[in-house]
Amino acid sequence: MTQTIIAITVAYLLGCFTTGYYLVRLLTGQDIRATASGNLGSRNVGRLLGTKGFILTFLGDAGKGLLAVWLARYLSPAPWLPCAALLAAVAGHIWPVQLGLHGGKGFATFAGGMILLKPLVLLAGLGLCAVAYPFLRGTTKTGLVALACSPLFVVAGQLRRGAPIMSPATALYCLLVVVVLYAHRTNIRKEFFNRGGCLG
Secondary structure (H helix, E strand, O other), rough: HHHHHHHHHHHHHHOOOOHHHHHHHHHOOOHHOOOOOOOOOOHHHHHHHOOHHHHHHHHHHHHHHHHHHHHHHOOOOOOOHHHHHHHHHHHHHHHHHHHHOOOOOOOOHHHHHHHOHHHHHHHHHHHHHHHHHHHHHHHHHHHHHHHHHHHHHHHHHHHOOOOOOOOHHHHHHHHHHHHHHHHEEEEEEEEOOOOOOOOO
């Protein structure tokens, strides 16, 4: 139990280290939340700092997710804990306590964690993006569709291995996807329902 609490707490605190906010503060003294879309993600940082800012922010945010999953696996053999840790890291990125719960949208942190958590699902999502992009004509829309479909890839993997379709780890993964989609709700309204919103 102690190891579980440590893994989830550290994962949340890792998520709270919002790379874009501190990078922009360090280099310009500005608050990225007052720039363009107001989001802390790599795309908005790139608007202010250029390509290097975009890359550094994406790598920093992805690294948090990867580290959270690695730490959970190191601390405990519980099969559901890595997914719980990634959920905590994503929650920390979206709702960082030190920034008044106003953070980013969590996609890079999610993607970084998926490198260790479910690499085949990540690859399947990238493949779906490659197929769907010519039809959807937009990286944000394509990424959101792939994200929403990813639980189907998880279930397909369970069926292929003869494992139960639903498990604590699968339920946590579905919750993780819902949280990231919720953080992108303005993008979903803009891309699919034309109700406005701004990209991160």
